[in-house]
Amino acid sequence: MTLTTLSPADARAAIDxxxxxxDIRGADEHARERIPGAINVPLDRIGDLGRDGRPVVFHCKSGMRTTANAAQLDAAAGDVPAYILEGGIDAWRTAGHRTAADRSQPLEIMRQVQITVGALVLTGVLLGLFVAPGFFGLSAFVGAGLIFAGVTGWCGVANLLRIMPWNRRAAA
Structure with a gap:
């Protein structure tokens, strides 16, 4: 069965x-901004979704995760009607619906990884150009780490950032 997408207005009507x-996003994303009333069941724990006979509307940030994992979400929903919020929380907000944002929560881990890795690559390139060519090795090392993370699914930078003090505030 293919999950039907709902516009933010139609999703609001279904919820009402x-x-x-x-919300299938990670706990860190949900803690930073969420749709009021949304239940956070991260994608990697979607099998734990309880069934109570009511229809289900799944959402993520932009709709890409929900669409890419539609079969898994449909299986988790069981026999009840299941839908995807088209465009995710971004489209919900753009349509003028309320979200609850807590900017005191840290940035999502993957955004922190992108900032950190980008800074390391840029630093390696600039030091390689202006100080000594050996610093290009930093950029090469970071690039190799990204390849390793993509192949194995294990990211050392993400794991390191998760234990940083500013990330201990994220709601679980």
């Missing part, structure tokens, strides 16, 4: 009629 809104 009793559908459950399930």
């Amino acid at each position: 009629a009793g559908a459950r809104l399930i």
